[in-house]
Amino acid sequence: MTDQKYSIIQKDFFRESGKYLSNFEIWKKCFNPNLHFIFILRKAQKHPKKSFGGIFWRVVLRHFQIKYGFQIYPETEIGEGFYLGHWGLLAINPGVKIGKNCNIAQGVSIAQANRGKFIGSPKIGDEVWIGPNAVIVGGITIGNNVLIAPNTYLAxxxxxxxxxxxxxxxxxxxxxATEGYINNKV
Structure with missing residues (x-):
């Protein structure tokens, strides 16, 4: 089967398990805080902001942003195969664009810059691994197949x-750069 038959949620969960899961299997995996948050985020992204579903899923998302420590908004453009390595203390500006098959670890901040040479929010390519406590700031472009080491400040x-x-x-x-760091690519 081609992966075009699968939903974006199935593609995200594929990154963790290496296999496409049924809706029931996805629900079973939602005991993992990382996967649970991604599930809710994708549901909020699926619905228009002012629709009943959009309002409902944004309220649910807000609750779990606080519970798990992930500050990622539905407006953030995130490609399929998104993977959160560990839960807690993660902040991503809503203007950020993230490509396919990206891994983000705990303690990461991806923020906009309001002054200087690189005003704006980062654009992150495909197959990027971002290590713990990395800080990425400004209207910069990060290419494909990039490994950002832990505790790196990138502007x-x-x-x-x-x-x-x-x-x-x-x-x-x-x-x-990311060989062995990004597994189960979609």
Missing amino acids: ENVPDNSLVIGNPCRIFNLHN
């Missing part, structure tokens, strides 16, 4: 196939 553009380390960050060209 500049990053080309495809890169490893980003440190504060201030250093960018290294690395062909297989």
Whole structure:
């Protein structure tokens, strides 16, 4: 079967299990806070903001934002295969765009900049792994196949196939940057 038959929620859950799950199997996996939050986020994203479903799912999402410590809004554009490595203390600005098959660990902040050279919110490519406590700021573009190491402060553009380390960050060209870090790609 092609993966076009599967919903975005099934594709997100595929990243964790390596197999496409039925709706019942997805519900069973929702005991995991990371997967539960992604499920609710995707439900809120599916419905128009001012519709009954949109209002309902946004209220539910708000409750679980507070409970789990994930500050991700339905307005945030997130590609399929989204994966949260650990739960808690995660903040992503609603203007951020995130590509397919991206992993984000705990303690990450992805924020807009209101002044300086890179005003705006980050655009993150496909197959990007963002390590614990990384901070990504401004209207920057992060390419595909990029590994952002733990505790990195990033406020500049990053080309495809890169490893980003440190504060201030250093960018290294690395062909297989995310190999072994991003599994079960959709």
